Amino acid sequence: MFAIPLGDGAELRPLEPWQAEEFLAHMDRARDLVGEHIKLADAVTDPVSARALLTSYAEKQAADSGRIYGIWLDSTLVGGVLFRVFDAATGTCEVGCWLEPAGTGRGLVTRAARVLIDWAVEERGIHRVEWQVSSANTASVNVARRLGMTRDGVLRESYPHRGVRQNTEVWSVLASEWRHVPDTPRRADTAG
Numbered sequence: 001m002f003a004i005p006l007g008d009g010a011e012l013r014p015l016e017p018w019q020a021e022e023f024l025a026h027m028d029r030a031r032d033l034v035g036e037h038i039k040l041a042d043a044v045t046d047p048v049s050a051r052a053l054l055t056s057y058a059e060k061q062a063a064d065s066g067r068i069y070g071i072w073l074d075s076t077l078v079g080g081v082l083f084r085v086f087d088a089a090t091g092t093c094e095v096g097c098w099l100e101p102a103g104t105g106r107g108l109v110t111r112a113a114r115v116l117i118d119w120a121v122e123e124r125g126i127h128r129v130e131w132q133v134s135s136a137n138t139a140s141v142n143v144a145r146r147l148g149m150t151r152d153g154v155l156r157e158s159y160p161h162r163g164v165r166q167n168t169e170v171w172s173v174l175a176s177e178w179r180h181v182p183d184t185p186r187r188a189d190t191a192g
Contacts, residue, residue, distance in 0.1 A: 002014070003072075004115055006071065006108060006111045006112060006115075007111065008073075008106060008108075009073055009074045010071060010072065010073045010074075010078075010103075010106070010108050010111075011071070011072045012069050012070070012071055012072075012081070012111075012112045012115055013069060013070055013072060014067075014068075014069055014070075015054060015057070015068045015069055015070035015077075015080055016054060016058060017051050017054040017055045017058055019054065019070070019077075020047055020050040020051035020054055021047060021050070022077055023044065023050045023053075023054060023070070023077065024044060024046065024047055024050040025077075026070075026076075026077040026078065026079075026100060027040070027041060027044040027050065029100045029101070029102070030078075030079070030098065030099065030100030030101070033099070033100060033101055033104075034098045034099075034100070035162075036136075036137070037133075037134045037136065037137040037140070037161070037166075038096075038098060038134075038137075038161075039161065040053075040098055042162075054068065057082065060083075060086070064086065064088060065085070065086050065087070066082065066083045066084060066085060066086050067082060067083045067086065067116075068080060068081075068082040068083075069081050069082065069112065069116070071099070071103060071108050071109070071112050073102065073103055073106075073108065076102070078099060078100050078102050078103030078108070079097065079098055079099035079100060079103045079108060079109065079112075080097065080098055080099075080112075081095060081096065081097045081109065081112040081113050081116055082095070082096050082097070083095060083116065083120070084096045085130075086120075086126075088124055088125070088126070091125065091126050091127035091128060092126065092127065092128045092129075092130065093120050093126050093128075093129055093130070094129075094130040094131070094132060095113055095116055095117060095120075095129055095130070095131055096131070096132070097109045097112070097113060097140065097143065104139070107146075109140075109143050110143050110146045110147065113131075113143065113147055114147065117129050117147065117173065117178060118178075121175045121178050121179070125175075126175065127174060127175050128172055128173075128174055128175075129149075129172060129173050129174075129178070130170060130171065130172045131143070131144045131147070131149055131170075131171040131172070132168050132169070132170055132171075133168065133169050133171065134161070134166045134167065134168060134169075135154060135166070135167040135168070135169050136166070136167075141169060141171075144169075144171035147173060147181065148173055148177065148178070148180075148181035148182075149171040149172055149173045150171065150172060150173065150177075151169055151170070151171050152170045152171065152172050153169075153170055154167050154168065154169050154170075155167065155168040155169075155170065
């Protein structure tokens with residue numbers, strides 16, 4: 001298995017079904033923060049659901065339609081990034097993230113997402129990378145900005161989360177723009 005150093009004692013690694021217990025323990029620590037904005041916290045509640053989610057991403061990876069990676073800080077899983085959607089045929093994908101409180105404020109998601117986007121654009125030829133985020137999720141909106149993305153628009157009250165309709169901001173970066181984003185690592189061979 002590979003591990004990509006993100007700096008400051010952090011690494012990006014594949015997150016696989018055999019790590020379901022570790023993933024569940026992490027989600028238990030992350031549940032309140034993650035659950036504010038995304039359904040992941042409600043989807044991973046026990047060993048069976050943790051394994052099922054990781055298995056679904058293993059199947060997506062096998063079908064070349066998605067991937068999931070964990071962010072480890074000092075050997076503890078503190079968050080992750082993923083290709084929620086990956087469509088090589090149309091040249092589009094969607095990157096997403098989550099983080100527990102112990103990992104916040106360190107730039108880990110931004111650094112990890114850069115690795116994924118660079119691989120998607122440079123290695124796989126993806127033309128458009130999207131970042132969809134609740135308008136209320138200021139931290140994630142700020143990651144999109146730091147990644148040099150453009151806000152395409154807002155899907156008003158587009159999905160219910162915990163009984164409240166949420167606005168979804170759609171951010172994107174095109175391959176031609178990505179190549180000019182400052183501080184973008186050129187590590188296309190490292191995202192697997």
